Amino acid sequence: MxxxxxxxxxxxxxxxxxxxxxxxxxxxxxxxxxxxxxxxxxxxxxxxxxxxxxxxxxxxxxxxxxxxxxxxxxxxxxxxxxxxxxxxxxxxLSRSSNTFLRQHSAVFRNGVDIPRILLRKNGIPVCPECLKENEYIRQEWHFITHDVCTKHKTDLLHHCPECKTSINYQESENITDCQCGFKFSDHLTPQANSNALLIAQWLNSENTKLANVWGEHQAISSRFGVLLWYINRYNLTDDFSTSFVKYSLNWPTNFYSELDEQIDKAKTVQIKPFNKIFFNEIFNRLLLDCRHLPTREFKTNSILSHIYQYFLSRYQIQPNSGVFSILLSPLEASTLLSCTTDQIYRLYELGFLKLGVRPKLHQKIASHQSVFTLSSIILVKLSNMQSSQDELHHYLSAW
Incomplete structure (x- = not known):
C-alpha cells in the first residue's frame, strides 16, 4: 500500500x-x-x-x-x-507508430501524436504561478513549443534566478526549489511574448487567430505537424515564434509566391525540356516533407492540401504549360493523391496515370523513380474517383 x-x-x-x-x-x-x-x-x-x-x-x-x-x-x-x-x-508518453516529416519518430499521449524531436532534452522550465497553486510539473513544459504559461500568460522560468542553474526536476528530484535553496514560486516572471503565447494556445486547442488560418477543427497532432514542417523547411534552430506567426498570417499567399519563384528559377536555368525534369529538381522535398504531418489526408494536412490547390489553380489557367509535364515518382504521386503507392501502381496498370518516360521491359517502376507526369496526377484527382469512406483515398478496388 x-x-x-x-x-x-x-x-x-x-x-x-x-x-x-x-x-x-x-x-x-x-x-x-x-x-x-x-x-x-x-x-x-x-x-x-x-x-x-x-x-x-x-x-x-x-x-x-x-x-x-x-x-x-x-x-x-x-x-x-x-x-x-x-x-x-x-x-x-508511449512510442507511436506514426512518423513526422523525414522519419521523425513520434510519442503518443491521450490521443495526440507529438514529434519526439520537440521534447526538451536538457532543462524543464516551470511556471512560478502554477507552482504556487499546485506543486506538480505540467506535461506541456516538456515541449520546446511551450515557452510560456497559457494560464497565467507569463514566461516559463528556465534558470534559477539565484544561482543561474538550468531548472530540471528530473535531475534534482525537486519540483519546487532549486538545489541552492531558491523557491521558484517566489520569482516574478515577465509577461509572455504575444507570439509565443499564440502558438502555445493554438497547440492547446484554444481559440486563436492561428486556428483561423490552419483550421479551427484541426487535430492537435496536425498542429504539431505544421509547426515541425515550418521549422524544418526554413531550417530554424532558435526562437521561431515571431516568424511563424508572421508566416501564418500571410498563408498561403507567401507559400504560393515561393513556389512561383522556384518555377521561375527553373525556367531561368533550364537546360532540358520540362518533360525530362524531375519534380524534386525544382521543388526539392516539397511533397515528401509533408507526406506525414502526421497523415497525408487533405482534411487534416493543410500543407498538402494547399500544395494541390496551388497546382490545380495553375493548371486551370494554363493546362498546356510545360510545368505540368514534369515527372513525379510513385511516392510523390501517392502523396499528392493522398493514397498508397499500391494504388499508384494500380492506376498505372489500368491506364489512368500517364508515363512521361518509357520503362524498361518487365521492370517494375521503383517507388523513387520519377516517371509520372504532373498533369495526369491532377486529372486523376479531378476525376473524384476516391471513396469518402476510406481513411486514405481509395481510387480503385483491390486486385
Missing part, C-alpha cells in the same frame, strides 16, 4: 512518480524504483529488464524494444495506490 496523492490530467508521468515516491518517504526515486522492480519481478519472473532508477528514462518511450516491465510496474503502483482506470498509463 502507498499513501495516495492527488493526480492531475495534465501532469507528466515523471512528476507523478516523483511525488508518489516523496509522499511515501523514500529518500530518493532510485529507492522507490528498486522496490517497485523487486515486487514486479517477484510476481512475474519472466518479465525482462529493469525499472529505471532515474526519472529522465522512466517514461515508456525510452524503451528500445519492449516496455512490458515498465507497464507492469506502473500497474503495480496503481494497485498500491488503489486507483482505477490507469491514470499513470494515460499520463505516459
Amino acid at each position: 502507498l499513501n495516495p496523492i492527488e493526480l492531475y490530467e495534465d501532469e507528466s508521468l515523471e512528476s507523478c512518480l516523483l511525488r508518489i515516491s516523496q509522499n511515501n518517504y523514500y529518500d530518493s526515486f532510485q529507492d522507490f524504483s528498486d522496490e517497485v522492480w523487486f515486487h514486479v519481478k517477484e510476481e512475474d519472473r519472466e518479465v525482462r529488464g529493469t525499472f529505471p532508477a532515474t526519472l529522465n528514462t522512466v517514461n515508456l518511450y525510452h524503451s528500445h524494444t519492449s516496455s512490458d516491465l515498465k507497464l507492469k510496474a506502473l500497474i503495480k503502483i496503481e494497485q498500491w495506490l488503489e486507483i482505477n482506470n490507469f491514470p499513470l498509463l494515460k499520463s505516459a
Whole structure:
C-alpha cells in the first residue's frame, strides 16, 4: 500500500512518480524504483529488464524494444495506490507508430501524436504561478513549443534566478526549489511574448487567430505537424515564434509566391525540356516533407492540401504549360493523391496515370523513380474517383 496523492490530467508521468515516491518517504526515486522492480519481478519472473532508477528514462518511450516491465510496474503502483482506470498509463508518453516529416519518430499521449524531436532534452522550465497553486510539473513544459504559461500568460522560468542553474526536476528530484535553496514560486516572471503565447494556445486547442488560418477543427497532432514542417523547411534552430506567426498570417499567399519563384528559377536555368525534369529538381522535398504531418489526408494536412490547390489553380489557367509535364515518382504521386503507392501502381496498370518516360521491359517502376507526369496526377484527382469512406483515398478496388 502507498499513501495516495492527488493526480492531475495534465501532469507528466515523471512528476507523478516523483511525488508518489516523496509522499511515501523514500529518500530518493532510485529507492522507490528498486522496490517497485523487486515486487514486479517477484510476481512475474519472466518479465525482462529493469525499472529505471532515474526519472529522465522512466517514461515508456525510452524503451528500445519492449516496455512490458515498465507497464507492469506502473500497474503495480496503481494497485498500491488503489486507483482505477490507469491514470499513470494515460499520463505516459508511449512510442507511436506514426512518423513526422523525414522519419521523425513520434510519442503518443491521450490521443495526440507529438514529434519526439520537440521534447526538451536538457532543462524543464516551470511556471512560478502554477507552482504556487499546485506543486506538480505540467506535461506541456516538456515541449520546446511551450515557452510560456497559457494560464497565467507569463514566461516559463528556465534558470534559477539565484544561482543561474538550468531548472530540471528530473535531475534534482525537486519540483519546487532549486538545489541552492531558491523557491521558484517566489520569482516574478515577465509577461509572455504575444507570439509565443499564440502558438502555445493554438497547440492547446484554444481559440486563436492561428486556428483561423490552419483550421479551427484541426487535430492537435496536425498542429504539431505544421509547426515541425515550418521549422524544418526554413531550417530554424532558435526562437521561431515571431516568424511563424508572421508566416501564418500571410498563408498561403507567401507559400504560393515561393513556389512561383522556384518555377521561375527553373525556367531561368533550364537546360532540358520540362518533360525530362524531375519534380524534386525544382521543388526539392516539397511533397515528401509533408507526406506525414502526421497523415497525408487533405482534411487534416493543410500543407498538402494547399500544395494541390496551388497546382490545380495553375493548371486551370494554363493546362498546356510545360510545368505540368514534369515527372513525379510513385511516392510523390501517392502523396499528392493522398493514397498508397499500391494504388499508384494500380492506376498505372489500368491506364489512368500517364508515363512521361518509357520503362524498361518487365521492370517494375521503383517507388523513387520519377516517371509520372504532373498533369495526369491532377486529372486523376479531378476525376473524384476516391471513396469518402476510406481513411486514405481509395481510387480503385483491390486486385
